[in-house]
Amino acid sequence: MSEVVTITPDPQDVASLDLAMRNFEQMFGASRPYALRKAAAKVVVSMRKITRKHKAPKQARDVVQNPDWAQEVLTVAKKKAKAMPWLVVIRRQRGAVSLIPIQTKRDPKRSVANMGYATSSMNHMLARIGGGEKQKPKHFGARKYQFVARKLLGDDISIRLTNRVPYIFDAYPGIDRDAVANGARALNKEMEQRVDRAFKKAFV
Secondary structure, eight states: OOOOOOOOOOHHHHHHHHHHHHHHHHHHTOOHHHHHHHHHHHHHHHHHHHHHHOOOOTTSSOEEEOHHHHOTTSOHHHHHHHOOSEEEEEOOSSSOOEEEEESSTTOGGGOOTTTTHHHHHHHHHHHHHOSSOOOOOSOGGGGGGEEEEEEOSSSSOEEEEEEOOTTHHHHSTTTTTTHHHHHHHHHHHHHHHHHHHHHHHHTO
């Protein structure tokens, strides 16, 4: 089983998201459970955007220079005999990151069958949450790396989000850091846009 990292958001960010959620309830007559789903979806969308910003090389997997090859003490002949100039960075769904030597950047080892797994895991989460942010996931298998626990009845409602894509923090450093704050801003922005549309429609 993949290691689960527990994230504790900044209390001020949580307060901002809670305020945005309550404003959404009051402004649009939404139920509290729907407002919570909307807020949770905005948080996940903010993380999904980060997974989409990662610019993969043309053939997907990242490549770094092999430090053995770069040593000036090696002659050209020794370089060819003892090392390859590049290392492919392999991030697996299970296990640590590994480096595989390659001779050329066009090596087929760079291809990734499951490119976009992290983004797909976010889309599976959004499908479970609801809130109008769902998009079709590219990889159905990424579904097993996420879990959404919803308690939407009674006074103490909650949504607990779990993502177990093992490499997510290595591939996207800081993906969790601003997620709640960005979610609050996104929800406030949607409310502003709704009000603007309603205002324009009233005066058409």
